Structure formats: C-alpha cells, structure tokens
Amino acid sequence: MEEKELTCIGCPMGCTLQVKLAEGAVTEVTGNICSRGSAYAKKEVSNPTRTVTSTVRVEGGCFPVAPVRTKADIPKGKIFEVMDALKKVRLPAPVSAGDVALQNAAGTGVDVVVTKEVRRSQAVEKPA
Numbered sequence: 001m002e003e004k005e006l007t008c009i010g011c012p013m014g015c016t017l018q019v020k021l022a023e024g025a026v027t028e029v030t031g032n033i034c035s036r037g038s039a040y041a042k043k044e045v046s047n048p049t050r051t052v053t054s055t056v057r058v059e060g061g062c063f064p065v066a067p068v069r070t071k072a073d074i075p076k077g078k079i080f081e082v083m084d085a086l087k088k089v090r091l092p093a094p095v096s097a098g099d100v101a102l103q104n105a106a107g108t109g110v111d112v113v114v115t116k117e118v119r120r121s122q123a124v125e126k127p128a
C-alpha cells in the first residue's frame with residue numbers, strides 16, 4: 001500500500017488530499033471537501049493534465065504579444081514542449097480571440113488559441 005499527499009487545484013480552498021494506492025490504482029481519497037477533489041486525485045495519479053496559458057509574438061500589432069491558452073488540458077509531461085513551440089510562433093496582426101496560434105501543440109491533438117484581440121498598430125505620422 002502506497003500513500004501520496006496532493007493539493008487539490010479544483011478551487012482556491014486548496015484541500016490537502018491523502019491518496020492511498022494499491023498497485024498504482026487509487027483505493028481511497030481523504031481530505032477532500034467535495035467530490036471534485038476525489039476526481040482530481042484519481043486523474044492526477046493516473047493521467048495528470050493541465051491547461052497551458054502563455055503569450056505569443058504578434059507582428060505589427062498595437063501590443064507585441066497576444067495571450068493564448070490550450071483549448072483543452074494536455075498531458076503534464078508535454079508542457080515544456082508546448083512552451084518551446086509557442087516561443088517560435090509569430091502571428092501577423094490583427095488577431096482575434098479564438099484564432100488558432102498553434103495547431104496540434106506538441107502532437108497532443110490540442111490547439112492553442114488566442115484569448116484576446118490584438119489590433120494592427122496605427123502608425124503615428126509626425127507633423128511636417
């Protein structure tokens with residue numbers, strides 16, 4: 001019998017979960033206030049996943065970067081690969097919320113999408 005302690009990330013309460021395992025399978029979860037804690041512990045032990053949020057470069061935009069996030073959770077072990085791929089992305093302005101910034105991020109089958117619009121920059125003309 002193995003035991004693990006996890007912190008639930010389901011809400012700001014951050015409950016400390018005690019997880020009992022037998023042959024890699026969760027047999028008991030305690031410390032959770034609600035059922036989401038139990039579900040989180042089971043998933044975290046067997047297949048940990050995360051949503052990734054970051055930014056990508058925007059060329060010719062009124063801001064130099066646009067915020068992005070994965071459309072769904074990805075395996076935790078793929079996070080750094082996705083972040084490396086995002087560093088290479090350059091989107092031409094304008095970009096809109098929902099635009100795909102990176103397809104099939106790191107082979108996860110999950111796209112990374114823009115979450116906030118970035119308009120084209122307005123060139124300021126100097127008076128003659």
Ligand code: SF4
Pocket residue numbers: 008009010011012013014015031032033034035036037038
């Ligand atoms: S177990 Fe429930 S109440 Fe506790 S942190 Fe997780 S989601 Fe929040």
